Amino acid sequence: MTVKLRGIYTTALTHLLTEAGHEVVQASGPIRERFDTDFGTERAAVTVATTEDRQGVGVSGDDGTAETVLDTVTDIGRDTLWWTDPTPAGAxxxxxxxxxxxxxxxxxxxxxxxxxxxxxxxxxxxxxxxxxxxxxxxxxxxxxxxxxxxxxxxxxxxxxxxxxxxxxxxxxxxxxxxxxxxxxxxxxxxxxxxxxxxxxxxxxxxxxxxxxxxxxxxxxxxxxxxxxxxxxxxxxxxxxGEATTWVWFGRESRFELDEARRAVTTTMSGHHRLKAGHRTASAAVDYVEALCGDPGGEFPFGVTAEQFGPREGGSLELGHGKPDGRLISLGRAEVQSVEADGTVTVERDMSPGGEYDALGVPKEAGDVAETTLKEGRWWYPTTYRDSEGTTKGTYVNVCTPVEIFPETARYVDLHVDVVRHADGTVERVDDDELDAAVAAGSVPEELAERARGVAAAVENVLS
The missing domain is CATH 2.40.50.140 (Nucleic acid-binding proteins)
Known part of the structure; x- marks a missing residue:
């Protein structure tokens, strides 16, 4: 299969797709320099292009031709998710x-x-x-x-x-x-x-x-x-039109892409994670790798946050992804603290009206939601308090590994969650929604099993 690739994931995907037997064509200058091979100039049957927000790629091609390419791209990590486009280019x-x-x-x-x-x-x-x-x-x-x-x-x-x-x-x-x-x-x-x-x-x-x-x-x-x-x-x-599938890479998948890129050229830890988060950070990554080679060590969250954000006193959007491909903003929250280990605490003032999901208590004027996010963790808790600071309950969201970018915290909700009521009662909720998502094909079984295991562990700790 002839494949054309563009964007921040190109080096890693070129390595993976050529290893899988595909032929990369119309390669860019940097790709020609990094790979010891000749690249053709003929028409590509499949195109893989990074999305404008750098969170994933679109895979498009002639009807029936993109399936084997998709097999490679969607198998990168367990938090890789994908969706067929009902309104693709050319339709x-x-x-x-x-x-x-x-x-x-x-x-x-x-x-x-x-x-x-x-x-x-x-x-x-x-x-x-x-x-x-x-x-x-x-x-x-x-x-x-x-x-x-x-x-x-x-x-x-x-x-x-x-x-x-x-x-x-x-x-x-x-x-x-x-x-x-x-x-x-x-x-x-x-x-x-x-x-x-x-x-x-x-x-x-x-x-x-x-x-x-x-x-x-x-x-x-x-x-x-x-x-x-x-x-x-x-x-x-x-x-x-062109059969198109949109592929979203989660945090684990980005680090798997780092490994694939490292087989070809110098690649620092968190290369794709940094490039996906901020355009200026993307240029900084290129500079560090060109000047210093691979600096080694873990992903430098503390240094990244200090240089690009989020920062204490600023704001952070909560980007709540859904397994059907939608992204829902839970609003912007004020950043209370940022730790070098990737822990970020934010607060939101809640609007009155209705009830908190699964907690069954009313949303009232003066309520505050405190959310503690940690880079790479498969869950995060939000504690709701009233105007006097009394806890109304805690909701623990189980999700794909959290990524805390300078402006937005991103993850995909995996339905099953755990709540702790004000009286200390612990309850696990929405297993049926996760089961339905698996049956519908929007959550792979391996990812669902991970979500169930995380929910069980959180439930055990809270009980």
Whole structure:
């Protein structure tokens, strides 16, 4: 399988995928320098790209081709989680505009919602309009963003793109004579434009890329040929696009990726953990490794927090991930203390109304929640107190290993939790939700077993 990789996990994944027998193509300059091998320039059947927030990767490719690549990527660590995208890049939908905003429109696609910037639409867009759209940029589920849409239908690739209804050759980097040089033609009714990477590809690779693009263009034409117009079909999917899976790396997985990268080049402890947390920290990691080599030792949480945060007196967002891929913010909390061992204590003022989950006591004005997080721990406690400091109960959340980034503490909730009531009674809750998540395939059994074991240990300590 030919694979193109980009982003902070590229070196580690290049090592793992080549070891698994895949061929990495269109490699970047640093990758060419680190690996003693020749990399091809041909079209990639699968693309693995780091997400904008650096928390994971998107794996996309032609239908059915990405499975063996996914097997390697999702097997990195037990806290690696993944989700299939129902609205992947390239998918063509009949959508209905449900809301117009300042810069674009929200479009109901049936499988989800998308965002159509006004600049990506051929005509004026109003609420209630039904129109054919294509996903230009997909969105990872934990970003809580909508995929970006356009009304142009195209087959986009790293070497070239085909545009439905375009002229035979739109020029671009390759110039207007490129089709003569590659001795190939785009499908009738589609125009070709050459992407920047085509400069480094040979003519055989360009011809193969055009052939593959023509096949996809043919599939789109076939899907649209007998389809009902958007005014009648919306919301519906005309064509599935690139099969895309979003992969979120937990803390253990990032350290496994460190080991894979270390087999190739100098890699400090916590390399990927640091790069995922802060862009400036990412540059600092490169500097340290270039200047000092591998400094050895454990992940330097204390130094990292001192340089980049969080810091006492500041604030920290609690990013509560769910096994279905969503990320819920529990709000920002004031940082009370930061310890070198990775322990961070935060407090939140609670709004009145309703009850605390599983504790069965009311949320009242003046209540304070004190949460103690520790880097790498599979659980964290939150103690609720009233305005006079009397404890109302403690809720212990069982989750994937906590990562405390400068602005946000991140983890994925694993459903099962333990509570201690004000009278000292200890109760384990939500085992049924964890069982349901395993049955639904959103939590692997190995991870679920770890969660149950952690819950049992916490219950035993609190009892």
């Amino acid at each position: 063509v939908f009949a959508g209905e505009v449900t809301e117009t905003l300042g810069s674009g429109a929200v479009v109901d696609l049936g499988a989800g919602e998308g965002f159509l910037p006004y600049g990506n639409a051929d005509d004026r867009v109003e609420t209630g309009d039904r129109l054919r759209v294509q996903v230009a940029e997909a969105s990872a589920p934990w970003t809580n963003g909508r995929p970006v849409l356009e009304t142009t239908v195209a087959v986009r690739g790293s070497l070239l793109s085909l545009v439905r209804g375009g002229s035979a050759d739109t020029g671009g980097v390759g110039g207007p004579s490129m089709l003569d040089l590659v001795a190939a033609e785009p499908r009738d009714g589609w125009g070709v434009s050459w992407e920047m990477a085509s400069d480094d590809a040979d003519f055989d690779a360009l011809a193969a890329a055009l052939s593959a693009a023509n096949e996809r263009a043919e599939a789109i034409d076939a899907a649209l040929a007998d389809a009902a117009p958007a005014a009648e079909a919306a919301p519906d999917c005309y064509w599935d």
